Amino acid sequence: MTAPRGWVRQIAGLIRRIAGLLGSVSLTFLGLTCVTFVIGRVIPIDPVIAIVGEKATRSTYERVFKELNLDRPIPEQYWIYLKKILHGEFGTSLMTAHPVLSDLLRVFPATLELSVSALIVGVCFGIPLGVVAATHKGRWPDQIVRFGSLLGYSMPVFWLGLVGLLIFYAKLGWVEGPGRMDVSFDDIVPTVTGMITVDSLLAGEDEVFWNAMSHLVLPASILGYLSLAYVARMTRSFMLSQLRQEYVLATLAKGLSPFRVVWIHALGNVWVQLVTVIALTFGSLLEGAVLTETVFAWPGLGLYMKNSLFAADLNAVIGGTMLIGVVYIVLNMLSDVIYPLVDPRARTRK
Amino acid sequence: MTEAPLLSVRNLRVVYPGDDGDFRAVRNVSFTLGRERLGIVGESGSGKSTTGRAIMGLIASPGRVEADHLQLGDTDLSTITEAGFRKLRGKRIAMVLQDPKFSLDPVMSVGKQIAETHRYHFRSSRKAARQAALEMLAAVHIRDPERVYDQYPHQVSGGMGQRIMIAMMLIAGPDILIADEPTSALDVSVQQQVLTIMDEMVKSRGMGLILISHNLHLVSSFCDRVLVMYAGQIVEVCDAGKLHEAQHPYTRGLLAALPELGHRRAELPQLQRDPAWLIDLPAAVGTAA
Amino acid sequence: MSTPLRVGAPTGWRGWLLDPAPASRNQARLGRWYRAWLAFHRNGLAMTGLVIVAALVLAAIFAPLLADRELAFHQVLEDRLQDFSWLHPFGTDELGRDIYARVVFGSRITLTIVGLVSIIVLPVGLGIGLPAGYFGGWIDSVLMRITDIFLAFPRLVLALAFAAALGPGIENAVIAISLTAWPPYARLARAETMTRRHAEFIEAAQLQGASSFRILLTQIVPLCLPSVIIRLTLDMAGIILTAAGLGFLGLGAQPPLPEWGAMVSTGRAVLLDQWWVATIPGTAIFIVSLGFNLLGDGLRDLSEARSG
Numbered sequence: 001m002t003a004p005r006g007w008v009r010q011i012a013g014l015i016r017r018i019a020g021l022l023g024s025v026s027l028t029f030l031g032l033t034c035v036t037f038v039i040g041r042v043i044p045i046d047p048v049i050a051i052v053g054e055k056a057t058r059s060t061y062e063r064v065f066k067e068l069n070l071d072r073p074i075p076e077q078y079w080i081y082l083k084k085i086l087h088g089e090f091g092t093s094l095m096t097a098h099p100v101l102s103d104l105l106r107v108f109p110a111t112l113e114l115s116v117s118a119l120i121v122g123v124c125f126g127i128p129l130g131v132v133a134a135t136h137k138g139r140w141p142d143q144i145v146r147f148g149s150l151l152g153y154s155m156p157v158f159w160l161g162l163v164g165l166l167i168f169y170a171k172l173g174w175v176e177g178p179g180r181m182d183v184s185f186d187d188i189v190p191t192v193t194g195m196i197t198v199d200s201l202l203a204g205e206d207e208v209f210w211n212a213m214s215h216l217v218l219p220a221s222i223l224g225y226l227s228l229a230y231v232a233r234m235t236r237s238f239m240l241s242q243l244r245q246e247y248v249l250a251t252l253a254k255g256l257s258p259f260r261v262v263w264i265h266a267l268g269n270v271w272v273q274l275v276t277v278i279a280l281t282f283g284s285l286l287e288g289a290v291l292t293e294t295v296f297a298w299p300g301l302g303l304y305m306k307n308s309l310f311a312a313d314l315n316a317v318i319g320g321t322m323l324i325g326v327v328y329i330v331l332n333m334l335s336d337v338i339y340p341l342v343d344p345r346a347r348t349r350k
Numbered sequence: 351m352t353e354a355p356l357l358s359v360r361n362l363r364v365v366y367p368g369d370d371g372d373f374r375a376v377r378n379v380s381f382t383l384g385r386e387r388l389g390i391v392g393e394s395g396s397g398k399s400t401t402g403r404a405i406m407g408l409i410a411s412p413g414r415v416e417a418d419h420l421q422l423g424d425t426d427l428s429t430i431t432e433a434g435f436r437k438l439r440g441k442r443i444a445m446v447l448q449d450p451k452f453s454l455d456p457v458m459s460v461g462k463q464i465a466e467t468h469r470y471h472f473r474s475s476r477k478a479a480r481q482a483a484l485e486m487l488a489a490v491h492i493r494d495p496e497r498v499y500d501q502y503p504h505q506v507s508g509g510m511g512q513r514i515m516i517a518m519m520l521i522a523g524p525d526i527l528i529a530d531e532p533t534s535a536l537d538v539s540v541q542q543q544v545l546t547i548m549d550e551m552v553k554s555r556g557m558g559l560i561l562i563s564h565n566l567h568l569v570s571s572f573c574d575r576v577l578v579m580y581a582g583q584i585v586e587v588c589d590a591g592k593l594h595e596a597q598h599p600y601t602r603g604l605l606a607a608l609p610e611l612g613h614r615r616a617e618l619p620q621l622q623r624d625p626a627w628l629i630d631l632p633a634a635v636g637t638a639a
Numbered sequence: 640m641s642t643p644l645r646v647g648a649p650t651g652w653r654g655w656l657l658d659p660a661p662a663s664r665n666q667a668r669l670g671r672w673y674r675a676w677l678a679f680h681r682n683g684l685a686m687t688g689l690v691i692v693a694a695l696v697l698a699a700i701f702a703p704l705l706a707d708r709e710l711a712f713h714q715v716l717e718d719r720l721q722d723f724s725w726l727h728p729f730g731t732d733e734l735g736r737d738i739y740a741r742v743v744f745g746s747r748i749t750l751t752i753v754g755l756v757s758i759i760v761l762p763v764g765l766g767i768g769l770p771a772g773y774f775g776g777w778i779d780s781v782l783m784r785i786t787d788i789f790l791a792f793p794r795l796v797l798a799l800a801f802a803a804a805l806g807p808g809i810e811n812a813v814i815a816i817s818l819t820a821w822p823p824y825a826r827l828a829r830a831e832t833m834t835r836r837h838a839e840f841i842e843a844a845q846l847q848g849a850s851s852f853r854i855l856l857t858q859i860v861p862l863c864l865p866s867v868i869i870r871l872t873l874d875m876a877g878i879i880l881t882a883a884g885l886g887f888l889g890l891g892a893q894p895p896l897p898e899w900g901a902m903v904s905t906g907r908a909v910l911l912d913q914w915w916v917a918t919i920p921g922t923a924i925f926i927v928s929l930g931f932n933l934l935g936d937g938l939r940d941l942s943e944a945r946s947g
């Protein structure tokens with residue numbers, strides 16, 4: 001009869017955690033809206049002129065001024081702003097004349113495709129490299145991994161992108177150049193997820209898929225290298241602290257092979273900490289995407305935001321910032337939710 | 351003792367290289383172990399744990415282990431490869447560490463950790479290993495093995511954790527158990543219980559036990575024989591019952607520093623150290639037989 | 640003193656410095672510094688970092704001696720996009736300016752940005768982190784909530800939005816980067832303060848009636864500085880990369896200033912034919928941020944070795 005009571009307690013704990021999480025998430029979200037609101041207010045462009053143009057009559061100007069609620073007190077303006085955002089109204093993009101939200105939804109899958117591929121590269125290579133570095137601390141594999149990840153930390157992604165294009169596209173011709181696929185393949189596959197590699201597979205268009213992959217591989221590897229650098233470095237340092245633990249000695253004393261001790265026991269403990277790192281990495285990949293997409297003419301969120309910036313398209317810039325901010329918040333939340341799933345200490349209390 | 355010793359060690363040396371010269375943590379330690387309970391005492395840093403780990407072949411580089419002779423039953427440990435050594439660890443010689451809180455893997459259920467030893471040494475099936483682990487849990491007096499099997503280290507108490515540790519180390523049936531301060535991290539109330547269980551297991555299986563401790567009382571009441579270490583050397587060997595007859599001034603100092611029941615003393619005498627004790631003793635030949 | 644436990648211990652002045660039982664406080668302190676230097680010196684990567692950072696600082700100070708200012712800024716259209724030569728070791732850009740000279744003078748901009756950001760970020764971070772850690776309670780909660788909110792934001796994107804809002808330019812890039820760079824310092828300063836709040840010498844100062852402000856400034860700040868500075872060194876690379884990223888996007892220093900990121904951006908147009916125009920300034924960014932990373936890494940190893 002103890003089991004149900006344990007269940008009840010676990011569920012109560014879960015609810016309490018989720019409540020706490022929601023509290024902090026909504027606070028962060030409010031902070032985000034505050035910041036974007038302030039950005040909108042301090043921006044030197046006159047939002048009214050941006051809409052009505054320089055030559056508008058005075059009365060038109062005043063009408064739009066009122067429509068934008070610029071005559072109200074600032075707290076009220078913020079309140080109106082907040083309500084709109086909660087309804088998903090980011091206004092209309094000046095550049096595309098579409099609602100910003102629909103623009104964002106259109107460009108985001110491209111960014112997602114790029115950053116998820118990069119994350120896969122980063123995690124699949126970063127974790128093993130970090131483990132190997134830790135088990136060979138101070139010897140050449142460690143030196144290589146440490147130096148390699150320091151290089152990754154130090155490289156301007158836009159420069160790396162250019163150099164990559166120069167070598168692998170222009171000189172060697174191993175990969176396709178900028179863009180998501182060749183123009184001739186445009187509009188062949190129907191949009192389902194917005195991620196061309198996935199959509200082309202769904203549609204069974206192998207040719208489109210391979211073309212898209214060939215376009216994707218370079219930017220994804222370059223972004224992936226940056227996340228690899230971070231993942232490998234964190235894995236190494238987590239791993240080093242695990243390898244110092246007594247249980248490592250105990251598992252060796254049982255007679256287990258160092259391989260098993262390292263890859264099952266120590267790494268099992270590192271996973272717990274890596275969840276947060278992976279979430280953070282994904283966030284920073286979205287950021288890196290702004291620069292990478294510019295270099296690779298990748299029609300995602302980053303390129304969209306960059307173009308909006310120069311078109312003085314305030315709504316679009318703020319919408320993009322909000323979207324990335326929200327993804328960040330969601331990632332942080334996810335890592336908090338996943339954490340107990342991998343860590344028995346968080347899952348079960350005494 | 352007439353039968354061949356389980357373990358014999360002659361002139362064991364362990365060196366840790368450092369910036370400011372090589373540090374000799376263990377110097378010319380020699381002893382043999384039969385089916386008995388051997389205690390190793392000494393102050394902190396005297397090289398007790400290092401001795402235990404050297405015998406297990408678990409001194410990590412850059413530490414170096416050398417010995418004139420290191421024999422486990424009929425196996426010469428100094429000629430064996432690392433892979434060969436691995437087969438002995440857990441199977442022939444095992445080690446219980448100080449604090450179960452840190453010496454069990456926190457993210458693996460305790461049952462799995464016990465079964466893992468079995469699986470590794472006997473290449474047993476998952477089911478057989480589980481069965482063996484459950485039996486082992488019962489053998490160390492854990493009441494509800496089925497439930498405990500699926501628990502994680504943070505969910506069990508210190509005393510229980512240490513019994514789990516013992517189960518994990520003994521499941522493959524080693525001849526020798528090295529217990530490095532097995533009770534000093536535990537509540538006083540469960541220390542005796544854990545020792546008793548350990549004793550029971552060692553006796554019923556006819557094993558040799560090396561009990562490392564800095565608690566002279568505990569060692570003298572629990573063991574048959576005691577080695578006293580100071581600064582990496584064995585300075586004295588005596589029968590546990592005759593500890594009060596010890597000769598070496600260091601041992602006498604340790605004894606004098608023990609608070610005794612019934613005798614109230616205003617101040618415990620301070621242990622006097624003589625720099626002469628640091629000088630290398632002549633390499634032992636057949637001492638502590 | 641050498642015990643029989645130790646063999647091959649050093650002698651002479653090294654022995655004096657490395658003596659495990661120093662005879663005076665000064666000997667102990669000098670010995671500690673010497674040990675730290677030994678460890679740092681042995682770390683080849685860290686030394687490389689130190690050399691790179693020193694070279695950056697020297698290049699910035701002595702730029703006019705190292706390169707011809709005229710070549711860096713004066714447009715000579717008939718010399719556009721020249722290949723490497725004696726006169727132009729790294730060729731010329733699309734306006735006929737010498738890339739080598741521009742990179743040398745660009746080091747001043749990089750160093751300015753890094754310096755200004757540090758000047759803003761350190762006081763802000765300490766100003767928020769110290770009181771939070773020292774007073775605890777609701778002050779801590781409020782300050783840390785604010786910090787967490789800023790910490791939860793994507794850095795480059797926020798800097799981008801700020802830079803867009805404030806208008807392009809070095810000053811605004813600095814403000815934008817600082818706004819997103821301070822939270823980790825507040826966290827760090829708070830953590831350091833919390834571990835020291837109840838130290839005996841702090842309580843002694845409190846008993847003597849020293850004001851909280853005074854204690855924070857004279858007792859706690861000096862203790863926090865080493866870890867904050869290490870963190871800052873490691874952050875420098877990130878700051879340089881963000882600044883260069885803003886420059887690349889056209890939101891940092893404006894033409895004709897030889898900002899490295901902006902130089903890469905202009906070189907993009909001719910990447911396939913004159914690769915060096917974009918690649919050389921990018922390499923400069925890379926080397927400098929690598930230098931800071933190596934240096935910071937070495938310093939961190941040192942502090943970890945000492946505390947652990």
Ligand SMILES: Nc1ncnc2c1ncn2[C@@H]1O[C@H](COP(=O)(O)OP(=O)(O)OP(=O)(O)O)[C@@H](O)[C@H]1O
Pocket residue numbers: 366373375392393394395396397398399400401413564
């Ligand atoms: N990995 C290592 N590197 C350098 N020195 C070490 C290392 N491990 C132990 N030592 C040194 O060797 C000496 C003996 O250590 P050991 O752990 O064997 O002592 P101990 O008798 O078990 O002490 P305690 O009662 O504190 O456990 C100590 O002076 C210790 O500093």
Ligand SMILES: [Mg+2]
Pocket residue numbers: 398399400530
């Ligand atoms: Mg010990």
